[in-house]
Amino acid sequence: MRQWRLDAARKATASLVRTGLIVLFPIAHSYPLTQYNLARDGRFWQRHDRAHLEACSEMAILTLDGWKEGTGVNAEIRIAAQLRLPVLLIDPTRLVRWLRTPRPLGPGRWR
Numbered sequence: 001m002r003q004w005r006l007d008a009a010r011k012a013t014a015s016l017v018r019t020g021l022i023v024l025f026p027i028a029h030s031y032p033l034t035q036y037n038l039a040r041d042g043r044f045w046q047r048h049d050r051a052h053l054e055a056c057s058e059m060a061i062l063t064l065d066g067w068k069e070g071t072g073v074n075a076e077i078r079i080a081a082q083l084r085l086p087v088l089l090i091d092p093t094r095l096v097r098w099l100r101t102p103r104p105l106g107p108g109r110w111r
Contacts, residue, residue: 002066005064005066006027006031008062008064008092009025009027009028009062009064010025010028012062012090012092012095013025013028015095016060024052024055024056026045026048026049026052026076027072029048030045030048042071042072042075045072046075046079049072049075049076049079050079053076053079053080053083053085054083056085057085058085058086058087058088059076059077059080059085059086059087059088060087060088060089060090061073061077061087061088061089061090062090062092062095063089063090063091063092064092
């Protein structure tokens with residue numbers, strides 16, 4: 001993963017958390033662990049991604065340049081589809097507006 005993408009995703013995640021959303025950012029968990037001789041191969045991490053997504057009510061993708069080519073994000077999209085999770089695409093240039101838009105947080109709950 002390119003450093004600028006990681007930095008942009010971290011900033012966006014922090015913005016989401018600040019609004020009170022419960023956010024899981026898998027790459028923030030897995031990427032630093034690869035320095036301890038864990039596999040960088042997506043197949044290794046798919047089991048973890050599935051377990052994380054099973055605990056989620058939706059999946060959001062920050063549509064940074066190159067996101068469509070990412071093998072990891074594409075695998076996560078397939079898992080989300082299997083779990084019937086909505087997949088939200090967030091344009092980084094419109095993140096602030098997206099954060100201000102009321103959205104359901106689950107049955108009977110709105111932000």
